[in-house]
Amino acid sequence: MTYNFAYLDEQTKRMIRRAILKGVAIPGHQVPFGSREMPLPYGWGTGGIQVMAAVLGPADVLKVIDQGADDTTNAVSIRRFFARTAGVQTTTRTAEATVIQTRHRIPEVPLHEGQILVYQVPMPEPMAKLEPSRAETRRMHGLAEYGLMHVKLYEDIARLGHVSTSYDFPVMVNGRYLMSPSPIPAFDNPKLGGMAALQLFGAGREKRIYAVPPYTEVRSLDFDDHPFRPVRAPGVCAMCGSGTSYLDEVVTDDRGTRMFVCSDTDYCGERAAMQDAAE
Amino acid sequence: MAYVAVKGGERAIDAAHAWLAHDRRGDPAMPQVSPGQIEQQLGRAVDRVMAEGSLMDRGLAALAIRQAQGDLIEAAFLLRAYRTTLPRFANSEPVETAAMLVTRRVSAIFKDLPGGQVLGPTYDYTHRLLDFIAGADPAPPQEAPAQPAPMPPAFGILGREGLVEPDAPAPDSAPFDLTREPLAFPAGRDARLQALARGDEGFMLALGYSTQRGYGSNHPFVGELRVGEASVCITPPELGFAIDIGDAVLTECQMVNQFAGSRTAPPQFTRGYGLAFGHQERRVMGMALVDRAMRAGELGEHVSAPAQDVEFVVSHCDNVEATGFVEHLKLPHYVDFQSELETIRQMRSDATRRCEERGEERSDAAIQEPPAPPSPPLDCHAEAGSQ
Numbered sequence: 001m002t003y004n005f006a007y008l009d010e011q012t013k014r015m016i017r018r019a020i021l022k023g024v025a026i027p028g029h030q031v032p033f034g035s036r037e038m039p040l041p042y043g044w045g046t047g048g049i050q051v052m053a054a055v056l057g058p059a060d061v062l063k064v065i066d067q068g069a070d071d072t073t074n075a076v077s078i079r080r081f082f083a084r085t086a087g088v089q090t091t092t093r094t095a096e097a098t099v100i101q102t103r104h105r106i107p108e109v110p111l112h113e114g115q116i117l118v119y120q121v122p123m124p125e126p127m128a129k130l131e132p133s134r135a136e137t138r139r140m141h142g143l144a145e146y147g148l149m150h151v152k153l154y155e156d157i158a159r160l161g162h163v164s165t166s167y168d169f170p171v172m173v174n175g176r177y178l179m180s181p182s183p184i185p186a187f188d189n190p191k192l193g194g195m196a197a198l199q200l201f202g203a204g205r206e207k208r209i210y211a212v213p214p215y216t217e218v219r220s221l222d223f224d225d226h227p228f229r230p231v232r233a234p235g236v237c238a239m240c241g242s243g244t245s246y247l248d249e250v251v252t253d254d255r256g257t258r259m260f261v262c263s264d265t266d267y268c269g270e271r272a273a274m275q276d277a278a279e
Numbered sequence: 280m281a282y283v284a285v286k287g288g289e290r291a292i293d294a295a296h297a298w299l300a301h302d303r304r305g306d307p308a309m310p311q312v313s314p315g316q317i318e319q320q321l322g323r324a325v326d327r328v329m330a331e332g333s334l335m336d337r338g339l340a341a342l343a344i345r346q347a348q349g350d351l352i353e354a355a356f357l358l359r360a361y362r363t364t365l366p367r368f369a370n371s372e373p374v375e376t377a378a379m380l381v382t383r384r385v386s387a388i389f390k391d392l393p394g395g396q397v398l399g400p401t402y403d404y405t406h407r408l409l410d411f412i413a414g415a416d417p418a419p420p421q422e423a424p425a426q427p428a429p430m431p432p433a434f435g436i437l438g439r440e441g442l443v444e445p446d447a448p449a450p451d452s453a454p455f456d457l458t459r460e461p462l463a464f465p466a467g468r469d470a471r472l473q474a475l476a477r478g479d480e481g482f483m484l485a486l487g488y489s490t491q492r493g494y495g496s497n498h499p500f501v502g503e504l505r506v507g508e509a510s511v512c513i514t515p516p517e518l519g520f521a522i523d524i525g526d527a528v529l530t531e532c533q534m535v536n537q538f539a540g541s542r543t544a545p546p547q548f549t550r551g552y553g554l555a556f557g558h559q560e561r562r563v564m565g566m567a568l569v570d571r572a573m574r575a576g577e578l579g580e581h582v583s584a585p586a587q588d589v590e591f592v593v594s595h596c597d598n599v600e601a602t603g604f605v606e607h608l609k610l611p612h613y614v615d616f617q618s619e620l621e622t623i624r625q626m627r628s629d630a631t632r633r634c635e636e637r638g639e640e641r642s643d644a645a646i647q648e649p650p651a652p653p654s655p656p657l658d659c660h661a662e663a664g665s666q
Binding site for chain 2 (some may be wrong): 003009032033034035036037038039041042043044046066067068071072073074076077080103104105122133134135160161162164166167168183184185186187205207208231232233246247248249263
């Protein structure tokens with residue numbers, strides 16, 4: 001028994017492409033779609049995988065990252081899934097990829113026109129933690145009634161002196177829809193706006209697709225007197241010496257000794273290789 | 280170094296899969312269990328997997344159970360992932376359960392009724408004593424009498440007097456398909472029943488139980504519970520008439536519940552409905568209780584209990600979805616956690632600095648004091664006082 005190119009049947013892909021087109025036409029708006037059961041579990045990126053299956057063509061070059069890294073187990077597993085079911089070329093090089101599937105990061109190097117960045121989204125509703133009913137949040141989106149989220153941010157600042165949200169930080173897209181950027185660190189939020197690449201978001205279990213077309217305005221919520229501040233660990237990468245990339249903290253012994261390394265393994269590897277070449 | 284350990288890679292995955300296969304097989308000195316044995320001897324597990332996998336195929340369900348080492352949710356997931364690739368030819372006609380070949384049929388509301396009570400193969404009156412010498416083949420059961428007179432549904436007797444609400448008229452449009460269309464709220468009863476029919480048995484049981492304990496009480500009686508084989512028919516468009524494509528073993532529960540009336544309609548008993556593949560009484564009874572509970576809004580009852588909240592029940596009853604999202608917490612989250620670390624360190628240093636500005640000494644002990652309160656008080660005096 002053989003499966004169709006990129007696993008899903010063509011009718012299903014058409015259905016997903018329609019949802020994607022609608023999403024692109026209404027940036028930041030969550031479009032319900034008939035999410036299918038995939039051979040990977042919900043929560044492992046079934047939304048991103050379905051979006052990927054719908055946009056992938058035989059000539060595409062695929063990159064998959066999880067936590068910024070190409071070699072984390074789930075990234076390996078998803079890359080293998082498409083290598084097996086679509087036979088497409090895969091890469092770890094951000095610049096070479098035509099389609100990039102990601103969980104929790106945006107690559108450090110700016111993406112270029114023609115690339116597609118597909119995000120895996122666990123919880124597409126940005127107000128889910130404030131209002132559990134989707135019937136209610138849908139109404140709030142319809143009315144652009146986002147006071148609840150502003151109050152949450154205000155209360156954080158009043159109680160803690162800071163907004164306590166450090167990832168999945170809510171954004172306004174095109175001045176209209178409040179959107180979850182998926183659980184990327186807030187550090188990555190500024191890259192969402194004005195990006196040259198097409199950004200597609202797939203939530204399989206919650207059955208929603210949304211999109212940010214190229215060069216769309218995306219603004220992280222903030223206040224005039226408390227502007228949005230992206231946070232990264234104050235350090236440099238132990239491998240490549242980057243002082244601007246997003247860093248993972250690595251505990252190296254049981255006495256709390258730490259080092260920092262880039263979360264974006266391709267960025268880090270490229271820089272280290274260039275430094276080696278220069279020496 | 281830890282950094283290497285958390286990075287997986289293809290070799291690690293391959294090795295893990297090989298280990299799993301070994302683990303699954305168990306001691307090779309023991310004969311491997313066959314799907315046929317599972318199908319025949321673990322029939323209730325097969326039935327549950329068919330229901331939660333939304334696919335009626337005993338052989339595949341048995342295969343899935345073996346492949347999943349008896350983890351029934353994992354087995355249901357295997358069936359679902361297979362099912363989603365299957366082409367669809369037609370919707371069946373509504374199954375006529377009133378005409379099913381009954382192996383078990385009990386009504387708790389009438390001592391006797393047309394067609395009679397049929398106890399059938401049930402655990403209900405067994406004594407739960409471990410059978411240490413099981414193994415010998417049991418004596419063949421008494422020859423079941425050929426099905427006597429037809430067994431009309433028990434609530435039909437009430438229906439003739441108008442005491443119970445009639446079946447809803449068949450809708451003009453095709454029923455909602457939960458497996459193809461995204462669910463939206465408020466969800467219709469067709470969508471709700473589909474969700475319950477493939478929902479987690481334990482979730483249904485617990486929610487049904489909660490209604491009995493007062494969280495959305497609906498005074499249930501088992502109007503009828505029946506198990507048997509029903510014909511499944513489809514009407515191919517090129518034929519224009521229904522043809523029988525096979526039989527399905529089904530369990531159906533018709534619950535008769537507290538009555539409701541209004542100024543325009545005299546009081547009537549209301550109903551809750553449960554239906555599942557195979558022999559699954561617990562599932563369909565829980566389902567019927569929850570179905571009735573979710574009709575609270577429609578029947579003008581106060582909606583306050585979890586089982587009555589359609590969005591809550593339908594969004595959380597699917598165990599394949601639930602297990603995926605709960606278990607995905609095992610996936611790496613260190614990028615998110617890193618930003619949480621930076622944020623909490625920043626907050627703590629800000630809080631310490633503010634205390635110092637106010638002339639309060641904050642000892643290391645205070646900073647390291649476990650457990651951290653959910654919202655750290657900024658009032659230094661209060662914190663010092665709690666030492």
